[in-house]
Amino acid sequence: MQSAGAIWRSPNPTFSQTASRQELLGWPQETSQEDDELLKPLRLLFDRVQLSDRDREEKHHYWPAIAIADEEPEIPYPQSERSKPEKLEELKASVKSALESLNAEDWQNLSLLGLILEKFGSYLSWGESDVALADMARSIGAVAAALAHNPNAKELSLIAGDLSGIQKFIYTISSDGALKSLRARSFYLELVVEELVQQLLEALELPRTNVIYAGGGNLYLLAPAREETKTAVNQVRQQFNQWLREEFQGKIFLALDCLEFESKDVSGTKFADRWSEATKNLAGQKSRKFADRLEDFLKPRQAHEPCRVCHRDDVENLKPLKQDEADSALACGTCRRMFELGGQLLKVKAIVRSHQKPTERDNTPYLKIELPAVGERGAKTTYYFFFDTDKPIVPESDTVLLVNNWNLETYRLPSFHNPVPLLLGQYGKGSEVEQGFMSGGEMAEKAEGIARLGYLRMDVDRLGLIFARGLGESQTLPRLAGLSRQMSYFFKVYLNSLAEKRNCNMPKNLKRLTASDRRNLLFIYAGGDDLFVTGAWNEVVEFAFDIYQCFRAYAGGNPDITISGGIEIVGPKYPLYQAADESGDAEHSAKDNGRDSLGLFGEAFKWAEWLGQANKKLIKSRYY
Template sequence: MTKDQIRIVAGALLHDIGKVLYRSSDGRNHSESGYDFLKKEIRIDDTEILNQIRYHHGKNLGAASIQPDSLAYITYIADNIASAADRREKDQGERGFDRKVPLESIFNILRGNHQDFCYQPRMLGDESGINYPTEDKIEYRENFYTEISQKIKECLQEFAYDKNYLNSLLEILEATLSFVPSSTSLQERADISLYDHVKLTAAAASCIYLYLQEKGIKDYQTVLLKEAEQFYEEKVFMIYSMDLSGIQDFIYTITSKGALKGLRARSFYLEIMMEHMIDELLEKVSLSRVNLLYSGGGHCYLLLANTEETKGQLAVFEKEVNQWFLETFQTDLFAGCGFAGCSAADLKNQPEGSYQKIFRTITRRISDQKMNRYTYKDLLYLNQKEQISGERECKICHRTDLLREDNQCEICWSLEQMAVQIMENQFFIVSSEKKGVSLPLPLGRYLTTEKKEEDVRQRMKEDSSYIRTYGKNKFYSGYSVATKLWVGDYHYKTGCSFQDLADCAQGIERIAVLRADVDNLGEAFVSGFANKENHNRYVTLSRTSTFSRKLSLFFKYYINNLLEQGSFYLKEKEDKRRAAVIVYSGGDDLFVVGSWDDIIGFAVDLYYSLKKYSQGTLTISGGIGIYPPKFPISVMAKQTGALEDAAKEVEGKNAITLFDERYSFHWSELIQEVIEEKLQLIQSYLDEFAAERGKAFLYRVLELVRARWMEEDGKINIARFAYQLSRIEPSENASEEQKELYHRFSKSMYQWIQDEKDSRQLELAIYLYIYQAREKEGEYNGED
């Protein structure tokens, strides 16, 4: 990036810093207060950066004595583009401003929702748990903004404005401004944070600069101020997407030995690989991470400049990446890519429907590319490649090339060596040379890991091959030590195995796998804000990107909090930390493994939490399979995937399938009717009054229910059922309380067994009770 490109990003990110000062104690115009703050307190002396803060409004810019090629004109129009995309009048708005206005929830208007929820004033990453939207009346006080301005001041004083600091600047603003409203106008929706606004402004400004450079335009004043309306219609931008195919097969096709560590290592490897590809691409097109709109689940969206230079770089990049995949993984992994050019008007959905058209075009192009993955030369390469003897294969992934003497391929061996480090260490370094145990990355790069920040700094100083570092879930200020990534990396304890997780279960020593994803997520991204009642005025890039970021935060960051402190239990546990490990959590696909009862409890927590977080606008469906610890992980993944598919087939989705496709229920049905009604009644009677006889009774009931499904008429043998009930009736000497409980228990069981829906629920409740009541199976000495 050139010096002017760095100035553009820094100036655009800081252009509204005066709003924080204005809402704390400074009553001046925020352009002036921001300018004074950066010049006098932070001591920035770069005129181009300062002018972007001082003159980003048209009134001030028109009267300013600056050159026609000042970068302030670019930030001005980029701010207008971002503002036009995120500032939309309410249906019933009041005039004026109120600096105490809270940040409203983006979910207030998703999928036709009509709510008025808002967020508590917080900084991101303050360890206060999930900041759920609430309908309580909230005011943002001056002390909140004073705290933010002080935090920003402390961080900015360490900066020198070059490309090494841009990511850190972005992260500081994410930490401090994520719950600060961009606009406090009473006429407008305050559902776009100041962070999302300045990030989109910086992304647009970067693209505009490159577009004007390629066009040879230097008179920014005329093009961007005097003729702005024409510029809004030009196809200045493109939205670009990458979609990685083959992820599931790559992760799950491994043996059971060391499977848990291997699963997590493989999943994280692909996460880092995607982030690395994003950064490499952004560097090639002279942009920064402000231009990343969304990343998760093997997908990403970026806002790029619609220039011939960019298109040329994209073509080279895609070819190099897929050639690397072909050489390294053969046909296992492939990056499908696509883009669509767009104008500022398109980004705010003018004319109506133009915004959805962008994503339809991208989807079609990616699909076409995936259907025609390989060129003639690629096919020649695959067919002419030296054939490897099939006598030996990797004992983990079963490939026959790149084998070591220990029957592991180089990649599986490296993943095994780094598995614990990947789960425990905070920093992941990309370099241009192979250093010891490392993993290959596209474009001739390698991945290693470090535990301590000082070790990273040492590498930065002494290692000439050093390129960049990624860090997990923590903000770092000052010189760019690491690009922060939100990562769902919860694990119950270091190096735990499937057997360790099974040992933590109540009752039967089994693990369970949960696979789930958000229902109809693609539709929510593309048209979730479409609403004919308001003429689709909220279908804009700013709301889509804000929605995407909120969802990423939930599945990549807040999910750790859900597992750290469980809420729902089949039977209470003293230790509220779930005996579980996140294999993968990326926004549209979730894979968590743990003790069988903790996984069921976590699944319910996840359902409730997402419902609260999204105000009921998003639903999730999933499958839970239960297995002995030594069961092949690839089969677990396949079978649980089938259970997830069964849940998706339930009318309206928003469902969960447990253990078998027969037990597919809407979440409310599982929680309220299976667990809270039937399971709890079984527990309350059998645990206290008929423990041993009760188990035998339940097994016989299961036999009767199963036999029912075998009969053509589907009828239950009522006489046999009544006989079984009589065998667990309390004696004459039992208390009145015991007799009353038996009466309620037998009456309910009699009613449930005769109804098809209730009897299916009862089956699952019985299984849950039996699994809980099962004796421990003895100590196990093998590996997972």
């Protein structure tokens, strides 16, 4: 029968060019086996991660053989046994059905084919037992596309990018609308990274498969090793930094560079070294932020009344943040747009990228990014329109970003141009008194006992080290892509499910502090490996323990893959930026406690100690 492997033997020329790159990454070559016989249960890649030299009993976990649900997928947890043959056959039948439904036009739809690979191939192996079909296929496609203009090239280029100053941009705001503004600001930066990806792909004429990772202010992209790549990277970096300097007074800076390396390194341990080298090269740029435009910061300028939200003082004509309240805080245009957008993000299902300027009668909410001309690259203005339906219609649309959507039929719509899945941690309880999500005051009133809010910050411990050397001799491009994808899925997708439907997404053997649904929460940010969440104080505390236990189970209980967090409990009118700082301090105290800890009530203890389990082996035994 046909399987997902058939995509790479399809009539689409983009895919047929990959044959010569399959051997480089270990893709199974032509055999007497049928495609479906090569599909196997996927071993847990997290089992390979080891950061210490101590001997450790080797564990074998396997992902259940499942397809990703069309929407709100439940968290899959690894198991000690392979999926039963009948489960694997059910998944193969779903793959067959999806492929047999494709017509000639569908086989030319790269977005649809990519989604099929992701939907059905994220929890199946094809060749290497711990490399997902989706990751292997995308990696081969990325190498093939990067070498398309010169198949005999001996080198490739790894583009690395990092937006610095995110904390300063997001958290240092104050006003009565800070919660909405904060959520919108974190989302805005996701769109900035998305636009950066789009500009690079367009300049280098590369498909989406060449994006290894993009999120949390970072990106990694595989590209051809040629002068055109260096030129495009330099000009795109200059364009974005000019716009960032003018839009945000230099609070945010883009470090963007490319590193050339031998193409054979993608299949060996040297790729992790190249990854680390590309990342380290960005440090030089970040230490000289806007060095080429220092005169812009030093020349005298007229100061005006500062915005009461972001405190910038270089704009005139401030207006009320809430137009229907005369005594509302005066804010700049950017902060007013952030506030308006923050209330609309609760139900956003699709985001349309377009170069078409909205008309005066168009009430669709949008954001725009105006890049200036640099060198041969002309000025470009891009608009992002937000819809609460997954079937938006925008004339002359460029790309449709579908939020947490894996429904194949949506990607087939003839009115869509280049539909792309956008993973977004966006959970928020709807307000009972106004449009949008609950306010801080509403959530505090839902708390048990005293009316207080909780602010939770968490991130994975030593993630940079995990990517740099956690996989040892197995640190290849497909595996690093797999690690990135699995981390992103947990924080951007599965946390939504855990917040929305607690009982469906927690293994029954995990400890619950209460039987509450604990849904009075708001995700301010949930990204590649970290999060910032607020809500009723007792529910935030409970959610923190749920996240810890579910993440440990998701990672197979690996003792080298841990997470730390910090919680601050305050009144609903407490300045949000201070709550963000203080929850960050609590998180740092947890890191200083040897990691794998929670900072709460001014104390930092291991999660196992907070859960009342003095013997850490007991909690480990639940996952092993």
